[in-house]
Amino acid sequence: MSLNPYANLVRARTYRTLLFLAAAVPVGALALGVLIAGWTAGPLLAITPLVVPVLLAFRMAVGLVARTDAGLARGLLGVDPRVSVNSGGRGFWGRGKAVLADPAFWKQQAYLLLRMTLGFATAVGELALIGGSVFWILEPILYRWTDQNIGSWHIDTLGRAFVVFPGGLLGLAVALALVRPLGRLWAWLAEALLDETPSRAADARRAQAGRRRALIAHAGVAAAAGAVVVAVWAATGAGYFWPEWVLLPFALTLGSHAWVELVAAQPNVLARLRLSRAPAIHAGLSAALVGALTGVWAVTSRGYFWPEWPALVLGLGVAAHAVIRLAPRAEARLRRLGLSVAFGIHAGVWASIFVFETLVWALTSRGHFWPGWALLGSVVVLAIHVLVERGAGRERLARRVETLETSRAGAVEEQDAERRRIERDLHDGAQARLVALGMSLGMAEQKFRTDPEGARRLLAEARTGVAEALGELRDLARGVYPPVLSDRGLGAALDSLADRSPLETTVDVELDERPAPQVEAAAYFVAAEALANAAKHSGARRVSISVGRAAGGLTVEVTDDGRGGADPAGSGLAGLRRRVEALDGNLSVTSPPGGPTTVRAELPCES
Amino acid sequence: MRIVIAEDLALLRDGLERLLRDNGFDVVAAVGDADALVHAVLRERPDLAIVDIRLPPSFRDEGLRAALELRTTAPETAVLIVSQYVEHTYATELLAQAGGGGVGYLLKDRIMDVDDFVDAVRRVASGGTALDPEVVSQLLGRGGREPLAGLTPREREVLALMAEGRSNAGIAEALVLTVGAVEKHVAGIFQKLRLPPSESDHRRVLAVLAYLGGG
Numbered sequence: 001m002s003l004n005p006y007a008n009l010v011r012a013r014t015y016r017t018l019l020f021l022a023a024a025v026p027v028g029a030l031a032l033g034v035l036i037a038g039w040t041a042g043p044l045l046a047i048t049p050l051v052v053p054v055l056l057a058f059r060m061a062v063g064l065v066a067r068t069d070a071g072l073a074r075g076l077l078g079v080d081p082r083v084s085v086n087s088g089g090r091g092f093w094g095r096g097k098a099v100l101a102d103p104a105f106w107k108q109q110a111y112l113l114l115r116m117t118l119g120f121a122t123a124v125g126e127l128a129l130i131g132g133s134v135f136w137i138l139e140p141i142l143y144r145w146t147d148q149n150i151g152s153w154h155i156d157t158l159g160r161a162f163v164v165f166p167g168g169l170l171g172l173a174v175a176l177a178l179v180r181p182l183g184r185l186w187a188w189l190a191e192a193l194l195d196e197t198p199s200r201a202a203d204a205r206r207a208q209a210g211r212r213r214a215l216i217a218h219a220g221v222a223a224a225a226g227a228v229v230v231a232v233w234a235a236t237g238a239g240y241f242w243p244e245w246v247l248l249p250f251a252l253t254l255g256s257h258a259w260v261e262l263v264a265a266q267p268n269v270l271a272r273l274r275l276s277r278a279p280a281i282h283a284g285l286s287a288a289l290v291g292a293l294t295g296v297w298a299v300t301s302r303g304y305f306w307p308e309w310p311a312l313v314l315g316l317g318v319a320a321h322a323v324i325r326l327a328p329r330a331e332a333r334l335r336r337l338g339l340s341v342a343f344g345i346h347a348g349v350w351a352s353i354f355v356f357e358t359l360v361w362a363l364t365s366r367g368h369f370w371p372g373w374a375l376l377g378s379v380v381v382l383a384i385h386v387l388v389e390r391g392a393g394r395e396r397l398a399r400r401v402e403t404l405e406t407s408r409a410g411a412v413e414e415q416d417a418e419r420r421r422i423e424r425d426l427h428d429g430a431q432a433r434l435v436a437l438g439m440s441l442g443m444a445e446q447k448f449r450t451d452p453e454g455a456r457r458l459l460a461e462a463r464t465g466v467a468e469a470l471g472e473l474r475d476l477a478r479g480v481y482p483p484v485l486s487d488r489g490l491g492a493a494l495d496s497l498a499d500r501s502p503l504e505t506t507v508d509v510e511l512d513e514r515p516a517p518q519v520e521a522a523a524y525f526v527a528a529e530a531l532a533n534a535a536k537h538s539g540a541r542r543v544s545i546s547v548g549r550a551a552g553g554l555t556v557e558v559t560d561d562g563r564g565g566a567d568p569a570g571s572g573l574a575g576l577r578r579r580v581e582a583l584d585g586n587l588s589v590t591s592p593p594g595g596p597t598t599v600r601a602e603l604p605c606e607s
Numbered sequence: 608m609r610i611v612i613a614e615d616l617a618l619l620r621d622g623l624e625r626l627l628r629d630n631g632f633d634v635v636a637a638v639g640d641a642d643a644l645v646h647a648v649l650r651e652r653p654d655l656a657i658v659d660i661r662l663p664p665s666f667r668d669e670g671l672r673a674a675l676e677l678r679t680t681a682p683e684t685a686v687l688i689v690s691q692y693v694e695h696t697y698a699t700e701l702l703a704q705a706g707g708g709g710v711g712y713l714l715k716d717r718i719m720d721v722d723d724f725v726d727a728v729r730r731v732a733s734g735g736t737a738l739d740p741e742v743v744s745q746l747l748g749r750g751g752r753e754p755l756a757g758l759t760p761r762e763r764e765v766l767a768l769m770a771e772g773r774s775n776a777g778i779a780e781a782l783v784l785t786v787g788a789v790e791k792h793v794a795g796i797f798q799k800l801r802l803p804p805s806e807s808d809h810r811r812v813l814a815v816l817a818y819l820g821g822g
Contacts, residue, residue: 463719463720466716466719467716467719470691470714470715470716471716474691474692477691477692478692483661483667483692483694484692484694484696484697486667487667487668488668488694488696492694492696495695495696496694496695496696496745499695499745499746499748500745500748502748
């Protein structure tokens with residue numbers, strides 16, 4: 001994790017989190033309406049039977065608002081709280097009682113209360129801080145046209161503008177550093193207060209069928225309500241066609257709903273058009289909104305075409321969104337030009353802004369072409385971006401080369417040491433035994449006629465020698481590469497290792513698929529060496545070996561209950577470290593005096 | 608007794624063939640890879656196939672896979688796996704597939720003790736079991752099994768030989784005991800480990816291995 005808060009500027013997650021925070025405003029407003037209505041109507045009708053339908057409606061409204069916000073949390077914060085909108089219960093009174101007894105109902109209200117108070121405050125605070133900071137950062141450019149003052153101190157010269165510039169940078173840093181903790185807080189709140197896990201098992205197909213039914217119901221209700229309104233209009237003299245004000249929002253909501261449903265239910269269509277879901281939904285909803293506003297314009301005065309302004313702003317949002325989504329896809333192409341995805345996003349957003357400004361210019365006075373200045377500024381900023389990126393890239397590359405040089409030298413050294421060890425074992429073991437065997441056989445041949453009993457003894461000796469030589473060669477071969485590792489994978493190989501160890505050894509391997517052979521081998525040898533060390537030096541009785549996946553890599557951890565105090569620089573551990581580092585992994589040994597000793601290796605496995 | 612051999616190293620294949628012929632077996636085919644083994648067994652329907660675990664083309668466990676396949680396509684042919692190394696994982700797979708017996712898994716080293724090896728070949732071909740002492744000691748050597756600690760050293764020896772697939776007479780011969788003494792030890796072991804008594808030697812192996820966590 002980077003400690004540089006500005007790094008958050010190029011993370012999509014930052015913008016998603018900000019969007020979620022900002023959504024507190026509309027969601028909070030909605031929640032306020034629902035809660036006030038429910039809390040007023042409920043107690044007022046408490047002495048009449050009418051309270052039950054009101055309670056049920058209130059329950060559903062609270063659930064739906066909470067579910068809307070849960071949907072936002074799913075898309076923007078990456079948590080997936082399942083929200084119930086129904087409390088169950090049987091019979092008229094039973095259902096009403098079930099609502100009051102439903103903890104989910106009360107938790108959802110608590111969440112909505114938090115969202116419209118705390119959430120509203122954080123949204124306003126955070127966005128104001130960002131806006132103010134950006135304003136101060138831009139002050140050296142803007143001071144000519146704005147009249148800012150802090151107390152009686154006017155920012156009206158370039159020098160003074162630069163005085164507030166660092167304040168702006170600091171404010172932005174604080175605001176960016178706050179984004180993640182705030183996102184986590186809300187993710188946690190949403191999960192804690194909204195999630196009703198039992199329904200998690202509901203399968204996707206049923207959910208899809210349910211959504212389609214919901215859309216059909218929506219269309220039916222909208223059509224019926226529209227027909228009623230038009231009928232009322234016709235029955236009351238058919239004057240000014242006021243139902244248009246009802247039909248327009250109906251059309252907007254139904255169109256938006258249908259679009260979201262289409263996009264969600266037809267991923268194939270999107271894939272064929274090479275579109276991602278989120279920008280497609282965004283574009284569709286923006287288009288629907290512009291359509292509705294155009295409708296409003298059409299049924300009102302039809303004078304100046306004002307919907308062009310919201311259209312422009314919404315278009316800018318869609319363009320920026322598309323750029324952020326599309327840049328990672330063009331990664332290969334950008335990299336060929338020596339540029340990063342972050343630069344692609346940056347340049348794309350600037351280009352969208354320039355197009356936006358040009359259109360604004362074209363729609364307004366069309367006098368002095370002021371967007372040119374913005375273009376110039378953006379070119380400068382982009383050039384700086386490229387320079388900084390190149391510099392950082394070169395530095396990273398240099399560091400990487402250094403690491404690789406060290407680890408390669410280590411790997412070569414380790415290989416040579418390993419070869420020497422094998423040579424020594426062959427020389428002192430199997431080779432020597434075969435020489436002795438040859439001698440026994442020679443002598444047996446000599447004695448064959450004169451001393452058959454002695455010859456038989458020598459032959460029996462020779463057979464024992466062969467058995468011992470075979471055993472040694474087998475151990476040596478297993479040490480070079482255990483056959484069961486390539487045949488059956490890490491789990492079986494570690495089991496076999498545990499069987500051969502004199503210590504009580506437990507093995508726990510949790511892998512969904514087999515890692516690359518070199519990663520498997522490194523993991524195996526880490527465990528083998530650590531186990532051998534535990535048996536030789538630690539005085540341990542029990543050892544546990546666990547292998548699992550973590551953060552895109554494989555981890556091996558070997559813990560013994562021995563006396564500790566292992567030397568991480570000892571030859572065996574140092575050899576292991578070189579082997580692990582040659583794979584870009586890292587090895588850590590913790591062995592306080594008195595134990596326990598833990599050897600842990602993290603091995604990256606890129607797919 | 609008709610035997611098919613699958614071993615890729617010509618030196619070992621010829622040596623094994625000669626050894627078996629000298630001991631009165633009829634080697635009907637000696638092949639060098641797994642496909643040829645399957646063909647030869649399906650053609651000859653021998654009593655026993657002796658198969659090296661590691662065969663061309665990838666030199667991994669083709670031999671074992673072919674043997675497992677033969678257990679279903681030619682169940683009347685017993686299978687004896689020989690290898691330069693033993694792993695209880697393979698033994699477990701083999702025994703799980705074996706069902707009614709007629710399987711063996713031995714280190715190639717055991718061939719040197721010709722009498723013992725010939726005995727194991729006969730045992731497997733006639734529906735018994737032969738498990739390498741090394742596999743058995745791997746299983747016995749695992750820590751953390753309380754009841755095993757309650758066995759006397761003699762009972763542990765008997766248990767190991769039982770797991771190898773030997774009959775009571777075979778155990779008596781190996782340990783220089785009377786058959787009656789062996790039967791007493793066996794009964795003692797089954798009682799201490801709370802295993803159900805079983806009639807055939809093969810079932811006995813399975814029960815013991817299941818107890819040891821290998822079957």
